[in-house]
Structures are given as C-alpha cells and as structure tokens.
Amino acid sequence: MTVVDLPLLATTAASALDAGGRGTGSGQGGVVGGFTHVVHDGDGGAVVTRTVLPCGTRVLTESMPGLLSATVGFWVGVGSRDEQPGHLGSTHFLEHLLFKGTTKRNALQIAEAFDAVGGESNAITAKEHTCYYARVLSEQLPMAVDVLMDMVADAVLDPEELERERGVILEELAMDQDDPTDVAFEHFTEHVFRGNPLSRPIGGTPEEILAVPRARVWEHFREFYRPEGLVVTAAGGLEHAEVVDMVVRSMADAGWDAYAPATPRERRTRGSLDATTPQPDWGRHVLHRPVEQSNVVVGRPGLVAGDDRRYHMTVLNAALGGGMSSRLFQEIREKRGLAYNTFSFGGSYSDAGYFGMYAGCTPAKTDEVLRLMVEELDKLAQDGIGEVELAKVVGQLAGGTVLALEDTGSRMSRLGSAELTTGEFYDLEETMGRVRAVTPEQVQALAQELAEGPTVVQIVAAEQN
Known part of the structure; x- marks a missing residue:
C-alpha cells in the first residue's frame, strides 16, 4: 500500500521519497533544476511519475501499458470562490474564452485540431479549480499538449469574441435555470455556505456576466494563469519523460520559460484562507x-x-x-x-x-x-x-x-x-x-x-x- 507526499520544493522532496516515492534525480526529462520522482509503480503495471519544473509547473503522468489513447488535463488552482469584487464571473468566462483564440490559433483552428483526429476537448470550472482537458490517441498527445498550453498561456481574449461569448454564457445560465434539480442544488449550496465565498454560483449570475468588462477578465487571467500555478496531468498510453518534454517545448512556443525559477503556488488549506466561516441559513x-x-x-x-x-x-x-x-x-x-x-x-x-x-x-x-x-x-x-x-x-x-x-x-x-x-x-x-x-x-x-x-x-x- 502506498501513500506518497507530493512536495512543492526540491528541498522537501526527501519526505516524498521516504514515504514511498522513488527519486530519479533532477534533470530527468530534460529538466535542469527541477526534480522528478516516481510516485507509484503498480496497479496493473501503471506507473505514476511526477516532475516539478524550475518554473513551478507540476507534471504528473500515469503510464497505462497497452492503451492507445491518453487524457491530458491542464489545471489551474482558481475557482469561483477566488473572484474579487469587479471580477465576479471571470473564472467561468475564462473557461469559455480560452477556446476562442490565441496569437497563433483562432477558435475554429482550436476546434479543428481535435476534430481532425477524432479527439475530444472540454473544460470545467469548479469552486476551487479550473481544468482544460482533452482525450486523444496517444500519437496525438503532442498536439493536445501544444494546443492546451497555447490556450492557457497565450489566450488573447479578443473583444469581439468576448462579447459574443457573453451571450453564450447567458444562454448556458438560462439553460441551468430551466433544470429544477440544478436550481435546487445551487440554492442549497448558497444557504449552507452563506457568508463564505463558496456560496457563490460557479457560473456566475446573469447580472455578473453582463457587468464584468474585458479589462477585469484580463486581470483575472494574468493573475492566476501563470507557470507556477499550472498543473499538467495525463494518463494512458504515454511515457513520462516525453510528456515533460512536450510541456517544456509547448511552453516555449507559447511564450513561457520552463527554466525561469519560480516557487509552485502553495496549495489551498484551511489555515491559508482568509474567508468567513459559513453561517448556514437554516x-x-x-x-x-x-x-x-x-x-x-x-x-x-x-x-x-x-x-x-x-x-x-x-x-x-x-x-x-x-x-x-x-x-x-x-x-x-x-x-x-x-x-x-x-x-x-x-x-x-x-x-x-x-x-x-x-x-x-x-x-x-x-x-x-x-x-x-x-x-x-x-x-x-x-x-x-x-x-x-x-x-x-x-x-x-x-x-x-x-x-x-x-x-x-x-x-x-x-x-x-x-x-x-x-x-x-x-x-x-x-x-x-x-x-x-x-x-x-x-x-x-x-x-x-x-x-x-x-x-x-x-x-x-x-x-x-
């Protein structure tokens, strides 16, 4: 049985190795200054390996022998609870807008990249994180990593696309309001978490989506979408070192430097949050x-x-x-x-x-x-x-x-x-x-x-x- 700590810094990596992980030294996968360790080797031959890049980005993979496909996710530790006044609705807005174009690709090219190979791509916004993910044949994994990195690191938030997507999000919220089960759960959560940022709806309200300007969405993007806050995870038919290399190269193509020293963003803990204790509306x-x-x-x-x-x-x-x-x-x-x-x-x-x-x-x-x-x-x-x-x-x-x-x-x-x-x-x-x-x-x-x-x-x- 295995429980392995996932340290953020190389100086604390020994704790993970003592707990059962197996270190492979810095420099693995072409990464100088970061560190890599095997987290787990088991579960039918599947191997979990983790690399922390010098820039703070964390890459975790699970190699599953015999599979011809893989799923990759780009995680950012920001959710609806992190929105400040003036930014309300920005997290969900970004989930949509990152598919609408970068400096290298427009919205159609992003969609066609996955459709042309029979792949799937999507994203999810939650209260404490956002994830952009894709499932493709293993041979198409380099393309998926490149496109998702391009979206996360180099989105342009085109003003015309933003206004068009504002309408799409309003339609999505209206659709949710037509589902009484969704309405019941959303209001239940609001009452249970009253007084805490968790009480806010994940998608924002129609009023917030109508009110938030591009400048505030851009500020939200620039604050949270940074190398030190990015986690890349992948599972399926893959090799860890190759995935790390894909991430490093796609970072460079998108304008980020994998070798620029930075400390990974701290995990959210109860003690680290400056939030009001919920006062349920009984x-x-x-x-x-x-x-x-x-x-x-x-x-x-x-x-x-x-x-x-x-x-x-x-x-x-x-x-x-x-x-x-x-x-x-x-x-x-x-x-x-x-x-x-x-x-x-x-x-x-x-x-x-x-x-x-x-x-x-x-x-x-x-x-x-x-x-x-x-x-x-x-x-x-x-x-x-x-x-x-x-x-x-x-x-x-x-x-x-x-x-x-x-x-x-x-x-x-x-x-x-x-x-x-x-x-x-x-x-x-x-x-x-x-x-x-x-x-x-x-x-x-x-x-x-x-x-x-x-x-x-x-x-x-x-x-x-």
Whole structure:
C-alpha cells in the first residue's frame, strides 16, 4: 500500500521519497533544476511519475501499458470562490474564452485540431479549480499538449469574441435555470455556505456576466494563469519523460520559460484562507417554478477536504443513498413508490463541506418524502450499520472504484485532485484499505453528527395557483 507526499520544493522532496516515492534525480526529462520522482509503480503495471519544473509547473503522468489513447488535463488552482469584487464571473468566462483564440490559433483552428483526429476537448470550472482537458490517441498527445498550453498561456481574449461569448454564457445560465434539480442544488449550496465565498454560483449570475468588462477578465487571467500555478496531468498510453518534454517545448512556443525559477503556488488549506466561516441559513426555503415535480434537498455542513473521516463519509453515503440497494432508494422508491430518483451526497472544500439527501416527487408527497429522508438518516444514527450491510457497501465501493479507474479521464482527474487538494497520492490498494478499515462505530458516529441539529431544506416546487 502506498501513500506518497507530493512536495512543492526540491528541498522537501526527501519526505516524498521516504514515504514511498522513488527519486530519479533532477534533470530527468530534460529538466535542469527541477526534480522528478516516481510516485507509484503498480496497479496493473501503471506507473505514476511526477516532475516539478524550475518554473513551478507540476507534471504528473500515469503510464497505462497497452492503451492507445491518453487524457491530458491542464489545471489551474482558481475557482469561483477566488473572484474579487469587479471580477465576479471571470473564472467561468475564462473557461469559455480560452477556446476562442490565441496569437497563433483562432477558435475554429482550436476546434479543428481535435476534430481532425477524432479527439475530444472540454473544460470545467469548479469552486476551487479550473481544468482544460482533452482525450486523444496517444500519437496525438503532442498536439493536445501544444494546443492546451497555447490556450492557457497565450489566450488573447479578443473583444469581439468576448462579447459574443457573453451571450453564450447567458444562454448556458438560462439553460441551468430551466433544470429544477440544478436550481435546487445551487440554492442549497448558497444557504449552507452563506457568508463564505463558496456560496457563490460557479457560473456566475446573469447580472455578473453582463457587468464584468474585458479589462477585469484580463486581470483575472494574468493573475492566476501563470507557470507556477499550472498543473499538467495525463494518463494512458504515454511515457513520462516525453510528456515533460512536450510541456517544456509547448511552453516555449507559447511564450513561457520552463527554466525561469519560480516557487509552485502553495496549495489551498484551511489555515491559508482568509474567508468567513459559513453561517448556514437554516430552515425551509421554497422556490416556485413551472415544474411537475418537487425537487427536495435537505442537509447541513459536512467535512472539509482532507478530513480523516472522509472514508467514513464515503461508506455512510454508499449505505444511505449510494445505489439501488441503499436505504433511501429502498425505503422511498422500492417500498413506497414515492420517487423515481433519490440519493445522498457530499462535497468537500478547503475550509468547508456539505452533506445532503435529494429526492424528486409529486408536490403532494413533498412533506412525506422529506420526513422519510430525515428518518433514514436518524435510523442510521440511532441503530448504526450491521456487518452484513457494511460488507455489501465495501464491495460496492471496491468494484466501483476499480471500474472508474479503467478510464484514462478518471486517472487523470485523480492525479489533479491529489496534486491540488491533498498533496498526497493514494494508490488503489491504500484507498481500498482505508475503506475496508471503516468500522460500524465510525459510520454511526458520523451519522449522529450529521443528524444532530438544524438542517437546510431547499425545495423547488410547482407554481401555486
């Protein structure tokens, strides 16, 4: 089993090597002044290797023998929570605008580069990071790295494209508002994280998108899109040294210097944030929309990222609402026929987290379904989980984890999360070992904590006559 620290500086690299990583010395992959270490060698022959370039950019790869494709992601540790007054909406704006042209490529050329080889490219904005990614045949990986680096390092944010994309983003936000489930979750998050930057919607509001000028979006881009804040992760049929070489060469082509000394941007931690502790807006909140179903979310604050009890939460969620045999699904759908979809969920960030349960039901059944969700959590808190149910849940999690890691995109994302969030890499055996080590008492104790005290209830209900 392997847990490896991912140090930011060469002077602290020994901690990673002592924890199980294998150093390969500085200068590997043509990088002088940086350092490289093998993070993990296992999981069916897959090898995880990491290089920190002199400029602070971190490159992590997972070589998966026998695959003919690869997924690569360019991660920037900036999300919607990092926007300052005047910049609100800029993070999501940039996710769109980076596909709209650089000094070397226009928007059509960026799109054609991937379409011409049957590849896929996209991006995602989150509360604490942004990722631009592509999946291509392994032989096309140099092209994917070059295009993504060009976008991240040399985007022009053309004024005409910006105004055109402003309309596209407004349409995207309008589409989201037409999805009552999205609306319910967004407002639930707003109420749980009230007073903290995490409460802001990831995509921004229509008012923010309409108001933010190009100058502010450009300032946001120049502040956060820098070599020392970039993390590149890739998984699939690849060689680490070749990927590092691709990154270094594409940096030079885009105007960045891989050899200019810089310290990698520090990871976000609870202690490093100057943010207000969330003050949840407890109670029942109802929004009326022209819908046929009520979308009901109930929950409260949960665990922060890196909490030692995160594996307890994983097991709890699987037992309570993680599949067709889960307690919520069996009680609300199978036994009573009150909902088509019901589940539990959790989310963790650097300084706050949430836990909740969801169901969609006919308006007349709203109160009954809400009561049943709360009762199922209470039962788990009062009676705990038996050994047979725990074994079933562990088997479910083991199978789901292995199946997820059959996908290069999942492995690429695992590397990005390890580098940006925890600073630790857990191999499959270690991850499942920690899941299997969870006891019934630990699950019950966490359930008791989550069931205690007030809750936030968000309902998107049918319009009243």
